[in-house]
Amino acid sequence: MRLIRLGLCLLIFAVAGCNQQPRATTDQPPTTPTTPTTAPSVEKQPQLADNARSFDASGGRVEWPGVTVAVPAGAVAAGHTIKIRSGSEVGTMTGLYGEEVAGHPVAVDHDQPLRSTLTLSWSVPNLAAAQRASVVLARWNEDARAWAFTPERPVWHGTVLTAAVRDFSVLNWFADIGQTTGQITGTRVDEPKCNSSKLPSWVTGTVDPDQGMSASAIRVCFEPDKDSRVTVRVANNRTFSQQMSMVHGGQQWAWTWQGEDEYDPKWIVYNLAHLALDTSTRHLIPPLKAHAVGIARPKAPGSYHIEARTSVDPFSVLADVVAFGADESGVAVKSPAVTAAIQALYECGGKELLGKPNLRDVNELGGAVVGAIGGCATELMDPDSEFGIRFENLSRTLIAKGGLSQTAAIQSNRIARELTSAFRVITLGKILFYLSDQLANAIVGPLSWSIRGRGTPQVLGRWTPTCSSFDTDSNRLYQNLALQDRFADTSKELWQFKDFADAAGTAVEPLEYCSQAHRAALAGRLPSDWGDPKAAGIVAAAIMKSLSGVTVKSLLRAQAPAMCEHPSGRLVNGGLPVADPMMQGFVSIRLKGAPYISPLPLATTDLNADGVQDTVVAFDCSAGGVTWPETIAVYGPGPTLIASVDLGQYVEAEHSDVQSFKVQGNRIAIKWMSYHGADFDRQDWNGYLKLSNGKLTVTDSKHS
Structure with missing residues (x-):
């Protein structure tokens, strides 16, 4: 008989700790190696009993303490037999990436492929709901000496776990036995600290929403940065994430800073949220954290009102719920495959929530996020789906970068599957306390900070006239000349600046491309066209002077x-x-x-x-x-x-x-x-x- 053996085990997983990992700063997988600081623990190998039962084409059923196997008629090829064995319960396994529990392994020896599935049933009465949700199947990999995840999906019937399996080696179930951490306690953050240096000269004013209000949802301060940029420090003064979005001024972040490196599990999970959810105009601020963004001077001349708004939206709730779920499971986010699963879950959830309305009802908001997470977790478990493929690719990349051994890679992948499986059944009720208690004041309305200022002026004398439209050329000439930084002092009229006439001579030079008739007519219109007739007269004189002479x-x-x-x-x-x-x-x-x-x-x-x-x-x-x-x-x-x-x-x-x-x-x-x-x-x-x-x-x- 050629032996084809299946071993299956059910595993419950709990994270026991987390090593440090630097903040991820790009949309690529984290580049810091995730090599375990200690060798992966030795996996408990299956201990099979000498209790083999033989079955032929007529089928049958065998029961042992804790596990039953049903062989339907016709599953075994005519003229052949199979042997089924069970073993002692694997029990608790503590590994590098967490703590798991596993059941009785089942092995099936057969010399021909099975023609239909066998039904394995385990009696598992002592698992909590979160642990039941994390259950996955695993096969014993003799070469790696480890239990490797297998995609067959187990199903619960009360306290009995069943699985329909056709391809066998040694199988068992595994589950996460992490502990729930509970609700975050309410606290406040200190006001961010900015230096007292003067802001760049282009800034004419700022609005800080928390002036005099230590309980404000966000706390803000402003300070100068290099290259005439402004640093805006924003502290999230709430125990839930807030989304900061640029809403006015047409600006993008010049840079973003995600706060001090902390390396704890939640910090890593939220950094994965940044990878998947942040954009050039949107930035997530986790609970009770202080971040910063850079604001560059607008590139075009003119007056600007630059405004960013913080609020709770489906993306911020998605970040918190995934972080809550990962924290509740005790997942070791240092595991490369777990990191890949969380990043893929954020990417998929973000895609699902795009275009959602600004939901203000707690149940609608929570329902939209829970629905997205559940659907995405299911998709991640499907190796042929868009985000199932994305998860696999990310996982392979991170495992390769981490230099993991074969055993460690198998452990990492199995635990990631347990976490993803748990997310499939997350419910609104499970997070409703968070939505109700933590978001109540944020649903009322967003807070904004803003910067008023002047955009970057054109190089004096570098503009393009139409040579046909008086209104357009008058406006372009004014923009090029009057909006120069040297004339920014609003306590003076333009004509009162001592170098205004010289600047006017340079500003009108591009008009030399135009006909003399157009230039003369434009000069005649300026005094009535500009709000400062005296300054317009000086510019008109510069135009007429250019008509009367020739210069290099x-x-x-x-x-x-x-x-x-x-x-x-x-x-x-x-x-x-x-x-x-x-x-x-x-x-x-x-x-x-x-x-x-x-x-x-x-x-x-x-x-x-x-x-x-x-x-x-x-x-x-x-x-x-x-x-x-x-x-x-x-x-x-x-x-x-x-x-x-x-x-x-x-x-x-x-x-x-x-x-x-x-x-x-x-x-x-x-x-x-x-x-x-x-x-x-x-x-x-x-x-x-x-x-x-x-x-x-x-x-x-x-x-x-």
């Missing part, structure tokens, strides 16, 4: 003429934007701040005697490869491109580079150099620029 800054964004096979286009920082300068070449104005060139000073005079100043500049360019003869352009106020001339028209040379401009009354003298290749056949030239009828030419050109 304005020319760096002027319209460039066509040259070197490049079409006319708007300069950006003195250069014409091209996708690939190495292949397509470049166009660059020869002024300080532009790329690829040696700068020349501006030359300004009234070239055509029309009473308006004209400014001459040179451009360097290429079409990919070496530079071509330079182009000279003349600009009027705005700056407005008036005309241009290519020096290649006057000298047949590969290169022609301007050496200097010199103003001589209403004329501008020009010196340039022509050459071939790398400075071959070099010649120096002199001439004068002439502007007539909108055309620019070089006159009186000759060798120097």
